[in-house]
Amino acid sequence: MSGPAAIVIPALKRHTSTVIVAHGLGDSGAGWEWLSDLWRSKGKFEETSFVFPNAPNIPISVNMGMRMPGWYDILSFDDIKQNEDEAGILRSQAYFHGLIAAEIEKGIPSERIVLGGFSQGGAMSIMSGITCPTKLGGIFGLSCYLLLQGKIKELVPEKNLNKETPIFMGHGDADQVVKYEWGQKTAEKLRDWGWNVDFRTYRGLPHSAHPDEINHLESWLNQRIPALGDKQSL
Numbered sequence: 001m002s003g004p005a006a007i008v009i010p011a012l013k014r015h016t017s018t019v020i021v022a023h024g025l026g027d028s029g030a031g032w033e034w035l036s037d038l039w040r041s042k043g044k045f046e047e048t049s050f051v052f053p054n055a056p057n058i059p060i061s062v063n064m065g066m067r068m069p070g071w072y073d074i075l076s077f078d079d080i081k082q083n084e085d086e087a088g089i090l091r092s093q094a095y096f097h098g099l100i101a102a103e104i105e106k107g108i109p110s111e112r113i114v115l116g117g118f119s120q121g122g123a124m125s126i127m128s129g130i131t132c133p134t135k136l137g138g139i140f141g142l143s144c145y146l147l148l149q150g151k152i153k154e155l156v157p158e159k160n161l162n163k164e165t166p167i168f169m170g171h172g173d174a175d176q177v178v179k180y181e182w183g184q185k186t187a188e189k190l191r192d193w194g195w196n197v198d199f200r201t202y203r204g205l206p207h208s209a210h211p212d213e214i215n216h217l218e219s220w221l222n223q224r225i226p227a228l229g230d231k232q233s234l
Contacts, residue, residue, distance in 0.1 A: 003056035003069065004028075006099070009036045012046040017112040017137070017225035018103045020051045020096070022121025024143075026068045029054045032118070035214070044218060047227050049108075051099060055121075058088070071124045072147075077177065089127065089147050093155075096128035104134065112225050116140030116168075116217075118209065119178055123147050126167065126186070127155075130195065135161040138224035140168040140217060143175055143207055145182040146189060153193065167197045168220045170213040172205025 007029040021032050029052030036050040055069040062074050072088030096115065103113050114137050117125040122144030129139030131152070139162070146152065167190060171183035180201075187199035198220065202210045
C-alpha cells in the first residue's frame, strides 16, 4: 500500500485499546477524525488510540478511470459482485491485517482492537475482520456490503478465532450509493455462516452517517473495549 501514513490519535490515558476506522471511496483518514473528536469531547474512550488509515490513489473504473483514494477498484455501482477487483481487495486486506499486527506489537491485546469503517472502508473492515488470523474485540461496517461473496469463506482461517467476534452494521434505507438491501443481505449471509451481527436500520438516511447511528456505535464499542483503569494489567 502506497497511501499516505495513517493518522493516529493517541490515547489520553494508558493505551489499552485501539480502534481502526477506514474511510470510504474518495475520502481520507482526516475525513473521519471527527469521530474521535466527538467521543473525546464526551470523555469517552480515553484509553483508546484511534487509527485513521489513508487509502492509496488508484484509478476507479466507475469514475472514468480517475485516480482517487480507494481501497480497491469499483467497476459497477449496479452489481456489487460484477468483476470485483480481487487483487486490490486482497492487497488492502493484507494492509489492514498489518495495522492490527502493529497494534499487537505495541502490547495491545488483539481482543481490545476493533476494526471498522464506512462504505468501501466498511466493506474492507468486515472482509478483513472475519478473515483476521488473530482474535479481535469487534468489527463494524457502516453503509457497506460483503466482498468476494463466492470466495470469502475460503479466506477465513481454519482456526476461526473471530467466529464469536460481534459485528455491528448500520445502513440507511434511503442509501443511493450502497443499496440498503446489500447491507441487509450481508448481515443475513454472515448470520447464516454463524456470525453475531447487530444490524441497525436508519429511516430516510442516504449514504452517510447519522447521529443515532454514531450513538449506537458508541454504546456497542463501550461493550467491546471497556475502560480498564490504571490498576488492571493488560
